[in-house]
Amino acid sequence: MAPETLETLELKATLLAENKEEARNVREMLADGPLFVNVMASPGAGKTTLLVRTIRALRDRFRLGVIEADADGDVDARTVAAAGARALQMHTGGSCHTDALMAAQSLEALGWRDLDLIFLENIGNLVCPAEFDTGADLNAVLLSVPEGDDKPLKYPLMFTVADVLLVTKCDAAPLFDFDTEALAQRARALNPGLAVIPVSAVTGEGLDAWLDWLCAAVKAKRLNAEAPAEAASEGRIGREGH
Secondary structure: OOOOOOOOOOHHHHHHHHHHHHHHHHHHHOOOOOEEEEEEEOOOOOHHHHHHHHHHHHOOOOOEEEEEEEOOOOHHHHHHHHHOOEEEEEEOOOOOOOOHHHHHHHHHHHOOOOOOEEEEEOOOOOOHHHHOOOOOOEEEEEEEHHHOOOHHHHOHHHHHHOOEEEEEOHHHHHHOOOOHHHHHHHHHHHOOOOEEEEOOOOOOOOHHHHHHHHHHHHHHHHHHHHOOHHHHOOOOOOOOOO
């Protein structure tokens, strides 16, 4: 007896397409609102520490918000709130990434309408967060010196979707076999327009360059919001997310 024909249902493409549509909705919602920055990195790369330094530097200039995405706990939300930002702890229920629907719900719970700049500290890994567009205006990826300069070769999508690469813990570079220029070349081979900024939250190296980049992005978002409606509806500053 001949075997029955089996039907295969491919869910990933459907999920990504649905997420892309929701991400478009997020960008439309925030078109004349705050700059929304998705911060991605491996665990321990220094996302929260850099955000604290950023908040302290900008809290007198901008109204700041942070969405902290974690599987559990609220330690990071408490940390950024103490630094001077409005904070929301989002639990992903074990998910390895934040998607656009999670982002939309968190933005509403945070209260985005009276803010100037919102950070999403995504779940810590270099794989899943790169696949799911959150609706952010910009994607920032952190790579710490101890992780090595070969990561664009291993996790190319993360560096392809990023707008800025922050090389954290750069003060520790003498202790490791780490080549910042090689990292930049590998990342820009994937993404020629990528900004690369070495930073140290300990010494302050590179922080001014990072803050200048952020402030320019906030200004650009505001100018974009003042443009004709058809230009504003295009969405994000830079490339459409993946």
